[in-house]
Amino acid sequence: MLEAGRLLLLVGGGKMGEALLVGWLRHGLAPEAVLVVEPDAARRQALATTHAVRAVAAPEELPEAGTLGALVLAVKPQMMDRALPAYVGRVAPDTLVLSIAAGKPIAYFERMLGQPLGVVRAMPNTPAAVGRGVTVLCANAAARKEQRALAERLMAAVGATYWIEDEELMHAVTAVSGGGPAYVFHLIEALAAAGTAAGLPEALAMALARGTVVGAGELARLSDESAAQLRINVTSPGGTTAEALKVLMAEDRGLIPLMVEAVAAAARRSRELA
Numbered sequence: 001m002l003e004a005g006r007l008l009l010l011v012g013g014g015k016m017g018e019a020l021l022v023g024w025l026r027h028g029l030a031p032e033a034v035l036v037v038e039p040d041a042a043r044r045q046a047l048a049t050t051h052a053v054r055a056v057a058a059p060e061e062l063p064e065a066g067t068l069g070a071l072v073l074a075v076k077p078q079m080m081d082r083a084l085p086a087y088v089g090r091v092a093p094d095t096l097v098l099s100i101a102a103g104k105p106i107a108y109f110e111r112m113l114g115q116p117l118g119v120v121r122a123m124p125n126t127p128a129a130v131g132r133g134v135t136v137l138c139a140n141a142a143a144r145k146e147q148r149a150l151a152e153r154l155m156a157a158v159g160a161t162y163w164i165e166d167e168e169l170m171h172a173v174t175a176v177s178g179g180g181p182a183y184v185f186h187l188i189e190a191l192a193a194a195g196t197a198a199g200l201p202e203a204l205a206m207a208l209a210r211g212t213v214v215g216a217g218e219l220a221r222l223s224d225e226s227a228a229q230l231r232i233n234v235t236s237p238g239g240t241t242a243e244a245l246k247v248l249m250a251e252d253r254g255l256i257p258l259m260v261e262a263v264a265a266a267a268r269r270s271r272e273l274a
């Protein structure tokens with residue numbers, strides 16, 4: 001995955017950082033080619049024992065030797081100002097700088113780390129932990145072919161990848177696929193709550209809701225039919241589902257206007273984090 005003798009430095013071994021790490025190791029990245037900076041002691045220990053990678057609490061503890069093939073930035077956007085200065089001297093023009101932080105634009109990393117620098121901004125999502133992530137990537141003009149290819153390999157290891165040219169779209173991407181898994185998990189909670197309200201025991205309602213979302217997702221993945229057709233396939237004319245969909249698809253108060261509002265709110269927050 002990386003050129004021989006080069007290192008991948010992961011800054012932030014939290015939920016998303018670890019999900020990516022798992023995918024990379026599964027795709028052949030050698031644990032000894034990985035260094036992680038993670039201040040949380042419990043997480044650091046878990047990363048080191050579970051994945052056999054070297055993990056340190058702070059950049060000052062990193063070994064001097066080794067050329068960075070990739071610097072992957074996976075700390076919260078609000079922590080970035082504090083985290084980045086320590087890495088200025090560690091990136092070379094051929095190091096890939098890969099940020100997965102919401103909001104933060106490419107120009108921010110160019111400014112903080114010095115130019116010229118190959119920067120790729122990516123927005124993955126948590127299904128990356130099971131190899132079913134969706135990631136959108138966007139590179140700066142200085143990113144070399146090899147740096148883009150490395151970013152592609154790293155993100156393809158955890159799922160599907162899409163590239164965009166217009167970085168402004170990253171706010172919408174973050175709102176749709178970055179946070180999207182949370183909306184789907186909330187759909188499970190909502191369907192389970194509705195089942196309980198309809199008289200089902202709580203545990204059964206949750207099992208049915210979870211199984212339904214998982215099954216529908218798998219059907220959507222494997223089927224050639226559109227989402228609309230898959231919906232129609234469930235909806236017997238004059239049957240029960242049609243009654244529910246009259247509520248969910250109501251033009252003024254159905255799921256679409258609600259989702260449009262939710263995604264706009266997330267995109268607005270992404271712009272604020274920039």
Ligand SMILES: NC(=O)C1=CN([C@@H]2O[C@H](COP(=O)(O)OP(=O)(O)OC[C@H]3O[C@@H](n4cnc5c(N)ncnc54)[C@H](OP(=O)(O)O)[C@@H]3O)[C@@H](O)[C@H]2O)C=CC1
Nearest residue numbers: 012014015016017037040074075076077083100101102124
């Ligand atoms: N979660 C998600 O679904 C997605 C997240 N992202 C992006 O990924 C990034 C990480 O998010 P997520 O994994 O959820 O957050 P987490 O809080 O789980 O992970 C961030 C980790 O970074 C650590 N950290 C804090 N400061 C530093 C520092 N200076 N150097 C190194 N590590 C540090 C934190 O430790 P401590 O807790 O001690 O502060 C924490 O363990 C964010 O920028 C987010 O926008 C992108 C797509 C999806």
Ligand SMILES: O=C(O)[C@@H]1CCC=N1
Nearest residue numbers: 102174177178179180
């Ligand atoms: O909530 C967040 O800010 C991050 C970005 C997308 C998913 N989680």
